[in-house]
Amino acid sequence: MAVRTTDWRKLPVTLTELCINTTLRCGQSFRWRKSAEDEWSCAIHGRILSLRQDPECLHYRAIFPTTSVPSPPPSTSPSATPSITPDKDDTLALVKHYFNLSTNLGQLYEQWASVDPNFKKRAPKFAGVRILRQDPWETLIGFICSSNNHISRISTMVSNLCLHYGPLIGHIDGVPYHDFPTPETLAKPEVEAHLSKLGFGYRAKYIYKTAVMVAEKGDGLDWLDGLCNPESPAFGKDFGEAGEWTETGREGYRKAHQELLALHGVGPKVADCVCLMGLGWSESVPVDTHVWQIAQRDYRFGKGKNSGLTAATYNAVANHFRRLWGKEAGWAHSVLFTADLKAFSERLVSKAEVKEEATKIKVEDDVAIAENTIKGRKATTKTIKRADKEEEHNVLEAEEKTVRRRSKRLKT
DNA sequence: TAACACCCTGTTAT
DNA sequence: AATAACAGGGTGT
Numbered sequence: 001m002a003v004r005t006t007d008w009r010k011l012p013v014t015l016t017e018l019c020i021n022t023t024l025r026c027g028q029s030f031r032w033r034k035s036a037e038d039e040w041s042c043a044i045h046g047r048i049l050s051l052r053q054d055p056e057c058l059h060y061r062a063i064f065p066t067t068s069v070p071s072p073p074p075s076t077s078p079s080a081t082p083s084i085t086p087d088k089d090d091t092l093a094l095v096k097h098y099f100n101l102s103t104n105l106g107q108l109y110e111q112w113a114s115v116d117p118n119f120k121k122r123a124p125k126f127a128g129v130r131i132l133r134q135d136p137w138e139t140l141i142g143f144i145c146s147s148n149n150h151i152s153r154i155s156t157m158v159s160n161l162c163l164h165y166g167p168l169i170g171h172i173d174g175v176p177y178h179d180f181p182t183p184e185t186l187a188k189p190e191v192e193a194h195l196s197k198l199g200f201g202y203r204a205k206y207i208y209k210t211a212v213m214v215a216e217k218g219d220g221l222d223w224l225d226g227l228c229n230p231e232s233p234a235f236g237k238d239f240g241e242a243g244e245w246t247e248t249g250r251e252g253y254r255k256a257h258q259e260l261l262a263l264h265g266v267g268p269k270v271a272d273c274v275c276l277m278g279l280g281w282s283e284s285v286p287v288d289t290h291v292w293q294i295a296q297r298d299y300r301f302g303k304g305k306n307s308g309l310t311a312a313t314y315n316a317v318a319n320h321f322r323r324l325w326g327k328e329a330g331w332a333h334s335v336l337f338t339a340d341l342k343a344f345s346e347r348l349v350s351k352a353e354v355k356e357e358a359t360k361i362k363v364e365d366d367v368a369i370a371e372n373t374i375k376g377r378k379a380t381t382k383t384i385k386r387a388d389k390e391e392e393h394n395v396l397e398a399e400e401k402t403v404r405r406r407s408k409r410l411k412t
Numbered sequence: 413t414a415a416c417a418c419c420c421t422g423t424t425a426t
Numbered sequence: 427a428a429t430a431a432c433a434g435g436g437t438g439t
Binding site for chain 2: 148149150152153196199200201202203204308310311312
């Protein structure tokens with residue numbers, strides 16, 4: 001296959017602002033591969049993007065196919081017809097966009113540390129964990145695969161999806177790199193049975209049905225793109241307004257989350273992952289079993305017998321973190337999530353340190369969270385029973401009151 | 413609202 | 427060593 005490989009170029013970035021060795025392995029994207037020692041590669045937007053990082057710079061290189069690709073990339077982006085002349089190469093813009101580099105991460109870490117002792121304790125060993133801005137469609141399917149699953153198997157599954165249905169972009173050391181398949185490709189009737197055979201389990205049906213639904217939504221991926229945060233739009237898209245910030249998130253975020261729930265295999269957690277990592281909604285806080293455990297261990301959420309992760313506790317946890325961390329709560333959440341991953345256990349804070357910290361927090365706050373959870377539960381019930389917007393507004397007020405009570409208690 | 417099944421795989425417990 | 431039990435970034439019924 002004829003290809004054109006760009007030179008390595010560099011972009012000044014500190015490890016405080018971005019650490020690819022952590023960010024690319026913390027379960028946000030399931031497609032990056034080590035192509036050499038300290039080199040990561042992935043097929044994105046019609047090219048293979050390769051990255052290296054040293055303390056001063058992020059080094060990047062792209063490999064473009066010069067023959068036409070079998071099927072178009074998954075988004076109506078500038079990469080649909082990859083430019084092969086250096087002056088038209090948009091790889092730098094892609095890198096900046098993919099890594100959300102306009103956000104000042106160091107500043108955010110300082111802010112989170114100043115309001116949250118637990119964050120302050122754990123974050124230092126996990127600097128540079130940054131929320132990626134991935135393709136919404138790829139994010140959606142990736143996280144449908146993630147349900148009740150391990151990161152390693154999710155990666156295998158996504159890789160198989162690309163291998164069998166995605167366009168071949170090129171090779172590195174004989175290893176093929178495929179871009180992510182389009183909804184239309186995955187909406188073909190034979191896909192479900194094939195994915196089952198490939199070991200996708202019950203997710204084979206979810207993927208097929210979701211592909212059909214998205215493909216039927218109309219013009220390519222406009223529906224998904226329309227759910228993006230307009231202040232942080234998809235690569236190559238236009239901008240707009242995102243709505244006013246509240247502790248349940250901006251209106252655009254809530255709308256996107258709700259619409260995603262209509263898809264098969266998409267519940268609250270997966271919808272939040274797509275909102276955060278694919279649609280640019282920074283306040284989205286996906287609450288999985290892991291985050292729920294963190295909330296119980298470090299933030300005094302109900303440890304009682306019947307304290308499962310219900311719809312009510314889900315919202316209570318997410319709202320609590322939004323109140324604590326602010327508009328980029330999802331980014332902070334990702335730092336603590338990463339700090340708890342087994343893959344990074346060598347960096348964990350010692351148990352003695354953690355225990356000491358937990359005790360400190362407990363002294364300040366005890367009953368408040370339990371109360372918060374109960375209020376949240378009542379509010380959620382209302383939402384389900386009466387779906388009109390007036391009631392939903394009341395729910396928001398109820399949540400906000402709960403939060404205020406909690407903050408008062410914390411100060412007393 | 414609370415169970416329970418759902419596909420499969422690597423890890424831990426007998 | 428072989429096998430059971432269980433959890434792993436949940437969702438649908």
